Amino acid sequence: MKSDLSSENIRIPAHIGIIMDGNGRWATNRHLPRTAGHRAGVKNITPVVSHALEKGVRCVTLYAFSTENKNRPQTEVKTLVGLIKKQLKPMTRELLARGARVIVSGDRSYFPDDVQAVLAEVESENTDGAAQTVNIALNYGGRAEILRAAATAAQSGEITEQSFERGLYTYGMPELDMIIRTGGEKRLSNFLLYQAAYSELFFTDTLWPDFGTAELDGMLSEFNTRTRRFGKL
Numbered sequence: 001m002k003s004d005l006s007s008e009n010i011r012i013p014a015h016i017g018i019i020m021d022g023n024g025r026w027a028t029n030r031h032l033p034r035t036a037g038h039r040a041g042v043k044n045i046t047p048v049v050s051h052a053l054e055k056g057v058r059c060v061t062l063y064a065f066s067t068e069n070k071n072r073p074q075t076e077v078k079t080l081v082g083l084i085k086k087q088l089k090p091m092t093r094e095l096l097a098r099g100a101r102v103i104v105s106g107d108r109s110y111f112p113d114d115v116q117a118v119l120a121e122v123e124s125e126n127t128d129g130a131a132q133t134v135n136i137a138l139n140y141g142g143r144a145e146i147l148r149a150a151a152t153a154a155q156s157g158e159i160t161e162q163s164f165e166r167g168l169y170t171y172g173m174p175e176l177d178m179i180i181r182t183g184g185e186k187r188l189s190n191f192l193l194y195q196a197a198y199s200e201l202f203f204t205d206t207l208w209p210d211f212g213t214a215e216l217d218g219m220l221s222e223f224n225t226r227t228r229r230f231g232k233l
C-alpha cells in the first residue's frame with residue numbers, strides 16, 4: 001500500500017537521522033578526486049533538509065563527520081575540516097532563514113580554534129523558540145556519546161533513563177523515528193546507537209550527492225506503511 005503524501009492523515013516522522021554516505025564513490029565514478037564528492041555532498045544538504053522541514057519534520061540529524069573518519073588519510077581529513085570551516089555558515093543560512101535552529105553534536109575540541117569559532121557562531125545565530133532543529137553531527141560517535149552520557153548520569157548520583165538522556169547530544173529532541181542511509185551500506189557506523197532503539201531504517205543505493213527530494217518523499221510514504229509495535233502486540 002502506498003500512502004499519499006498530500007493526505008492530511010499522513011504521519012510525518014518527528015526526527016530523521018541521515019547517514020550521508022557515498023560522496024567518495026560519487027566522485028570516483030566521475031573520475032574526480034574524492035574531495036569533489038564531498039563538495040557535491042555539502043551542496044545537497046540544504047535542498048534535502050529544507051524539504052524535510054517543509055513536510056513538517058521537527059528535527060533532522062545529519063551525520064557529517066564521524067569519530068572514525070579522523071582515521072582517513074590526513075589530506076582527506078583536512079579537506080573535510082576545511083569544508084566545515086568554509087561551508088557550514090552558507091549552508092545553514094537558508095535553514096536559519098526558515099526559522100530552524102542549527103546545532104552541532106560531537107566532540108568539537110578536536111577541531112582547530114577557527115573551526116570551533118565557526119561552530120559557535122552558527123549556533124549563536126539561533127533564535128529563541130525555533131520549532132525545528134537541524135543537528136549536525138561533527139566528530140560524532142555513538143559510543144563516545146554513550147560514555148559521555150554515562151559519565152553525566154554517574155555524576156548526578158543516580159543512573160536512570162532520565163539522568164542518562166540528559167547527557168546525550170539529542171536531549172530535548174523528539175524520538176528518532178527514522179534513519180536514512182544513502183550509499184548502499186547497511187549498517188549504522190556508530191550513528192545514534194542509543195537513539196536508534198526503535199527507529200525505522202531506510203537504506204538506499206543512491207549516493208548522497210544524488211539523493212533528492214523525490215526519493216525522500218518515497219521514504220516518507222513508506223514510513224506510513226510500516227507497523228511500529230515497540231515490542232507490544
Ligand code: IPE
Pocket residue numbers: 020021022023024025026064065066069080183
Ligand atoms: C560520506 O561519504 C562522507 C563522510 C564520511 C565524511 P564517504 O566519504 O564515506 O564516501 P564513500 O562511502 O567512500 O563513497
Ligand code: IPE
Pocket residue numbers: 019020021022063064065066069185187189
Ligand atoms: C558513515 O560513513 C559516516 C558518515 C556518513 C559521516 P562511513 O563511510 O564513514 O562508514 P563506513 O566506514 O562505511 O562504515
Ligand code: MG
Pocket residue numbers: 021022023183
Ligand atoms: Mg563511506
